[in-house]
Amino acid sequence: MIDEVTRVAAFCAGEKGGNPAGVWIGSTWPEAAQMQAVAAQVNYSETVFAVRADNGWRVRYFSPESEVPFCGHATIALGAVLALQQGDGVFPLTTNHVSITVQGTRTADGVAASLQSPPTSSAPVPQTLIDEALVLFGYTAADLDPRLAPALANGGAGHLIIPLNSRAALAAMRYDLDAGRMLMLREGFATIALVHAGSAQRFHARNPFASGGVYEDPATGAAAAALAGYLRDADWPHGGAIDIVQGEDMGVPCHLHVDIGPEPGSSVQVSGSARLIG
Incomplete structure (x- = not known):
């Protein structure tokens, strides 16, 4: 096979x-x-x-x-x-x-x-879970973006979304793989999506995937769908589409484009280019 x-x-x-x-x-x-x-x-x-x-x-x-x-x-x-x-x-x-x-x-x-994508949904995060996730990554409440609250979001798989207030904080992301695996498996998260809004329509993202045994995913379409659905739910001024830059801090640049329709809970369209390896 x-x-x-x-x-x-x-x-x-x-x-x-x-x-x-x-x-x-x-x-x-x-x-x-x-x-x-x-x-x-x-x-x-x-x-x-x-x-x-x-x-x-x-x-x-x-x-x-x-x-x-x-x-x-x-x-x-x-x-x-x-x-x-x-x-x-x-x-x-x-x-x-x-x-x-x-x-x-x-x-x-x-x-x-x-x-x-599958239908999208989002919900608030209990404060105890926010605190636990911040400790996992070495962040404090001062690193959070006050414009966007952390969220539980789904676009085919469950994700914890943590919006950060600076690109530098995103670049500094570190965590213990075993501790991350325990948290993600316990909560049913596919990944934890750490994001920074460079502008209303352009986001930078990092996605630890400890639940699958992977320290970090360089591009995560399911998390992009979940993020887009959450932004729609939060009345973020996305203008109908967002671009997500991911993988830069891994040396593996990736680009995801997401078109977001107006209907709450509806699917979103995630697009990108592809190439064969070897």
Whole structure:
């Protein structure tokens, strides 16, 4: 199976960066243990497995340590591979929990893809959890952005969003992997999204992914969807779209674009470019 995995960098910043994902497409499902073993061998933050079903594809996502409900950058990678194999199109996908779509388009520079996320939602964070997260990352309440409260947000997977008041605070992010894993698994977080609003429509982000055994994810489409839904709920002046720069502090620049419709709770569209690895 490992030889059947296509490696793709999703959400590239031009010809650089991008978050690598594995893409496996087959005619029948392997055992879950096999998929988990392949994801561990590939050793990217996620590998997506897809099997033809009805008029679309049934998909499952695995990190090196566990199955995850949804992964944005692996979905973008899958859309790119499907476009290269079958031509440009919109491909219906069914995850373990919801039906979504991904559109793949071949371009002069490579491949672009856009996913239509699951529905979004957000809620306030208990103060005790905010305090625990600040201690984990070595922050204090003075590092928080007073314009945006921390939030519990979902765009296909659960995330804790912590808005910071400076780019320097974001760059200083450090934490203990085991302590982060315990917190994220206990609370059901896919990642913790640390973000800084450089402007109303441009955000910088870092996403610890300790729940999947990964210290930091260079581009996180699911968290981008969750953030966008939260900004809509918070009446943030996003103007209908935001851009997210991620991975810079890892030396892996990534760019995510999110279009945000006006209807509360509706899905958002997360877009980016992709390139094959090797």
